[in-house]
Amino acid sequence: MSRLRPPLKVALARSVDDLPRGPFAYEPKFDGHRVLIFRTPGGALLQARSGRLVGEAFPDLVEAAHALPDGTVLDGEVVVWSEGRTDFAAVQKRAMATASRAVLLAGRLPASYAAFDLLAVGDEDLRALPYEHRRARLVELLSPLGPPLQPVPVTTDPREAATWYETLPRIGVEGLVVKPLGLPYRGGRRDWQKLRHADTRDAVVVGVTGSPERPRALALVLPGDDTPVISRPLAPGLRLRMAEALAGAAEPGEPGPDTGEAADGTVFRRVPGELAVEVRRTTTRQPLTEVLRLRIPG
Structure with a gap:
């Protein structure tokens, strides 16, 4: 199985004021709860950005993670949709729930997982691979599964990215994350860039x-x-x-x-x-x- 175990440092992004152009991937920036999913032989573990384990708060995502191959490690954002928009307050309500209430809230406020990186599968540590290779493996892994585990949309066309930047705020997406196509995944480093619609x-x-x-x-x-x-x-x-x-x-x-x-x-x-x-x-x-x-x- 993969050697990756929590706590694991996540890759980070630095703020920029203009849309970068070049050999980049552009992803919508969901304002949710940053979570790593670890599929283990005994089940699944969910780790927040801080390193804290949060699986008890998201039993619906733990259950969904059982469909992943053992050793899979995903990086992504937990979001809750309400009336066609992402609802950060609802995500945080889920994250703060006691174990006894988490199951009830999972029915009222079901979580979705917007996966944007694949760090490991089986006994393979994929972090040294270029982003575009990890992205291809991520889509291959998750596409047959469907919701609530889904890869985030991505484009390499800066014109399409600019359109996303202007139109997606109506569904609660407040910006873009920009990633060099050839970059490995480096936890704790601000190698990515983020462009927000406002400060x-x-x-x-x-x-x-x-x-x-x-x-x-x-x-x-x-x-x-x-x-x-x-x-x-x-x-x-x-x-x-x-x-x-x-x-x-x-x-x-x-x-x-x-x-x-x-x-x-x-x-x-x-x-x-x-x-x-x-x-x-x-x-x-x-x-x-x-x-x-x-x-x-x-």
Whole structure:
């Protein structure tokens, strides 16, 4: 069997301002939950970008992974579709579910897996192969299976990629990931490029600093990652609106720890519900996350 086992570092992308042109592959950038799937002789393991195992939260994907050959390792994004659009808040609700609720949520909010790389099959480690070879193997492997495990669309035509960039936001796809055709898969390296439609994105509120009644800043989970980050201090108006939203967002039956720890070590108080906010994320050496507005479900 493949020597690859979790935790495994994932390949990363750096932000660019213009559409790169050259011998590239262009893929839609789904804002979901980055997950590696490991098919093992005893079943399947799901690893988040942080290295945490998250299979209990996605039992539908664990079951689907049983159709893969032993030793298969996939890299991709877990997404949930709602009314024809991807719904990041729904993905995060799935990711945060307790084991007892995960099966119920799998029926209400079924997960799809948008696979964009194949790292291993059987006893073959494919990471040293060029991207275009791995992509061909990925399509060959997944095409007979169908949903919920599917390869992401891809084009090598920059004109078609530009059309995707302009038209796909209506279904919740906010940009493109650009990959050199001849590049190997290098975990932890920012060899890929990502072009977003804007410098804003949605994030899910998982906690606060201060108290729910008087929040100073928010603990947020951003698309593609499961490690919370702390926002910049909230403006006074946002503090008031967030306190009001939290007061009405409690959802019974979700036991869990009262506190959590963000990527920078900040301890925050967990909050219930599934509130989403729009944020601006800087690309400096020490990125800052500014909350722009709440996205309250209507």
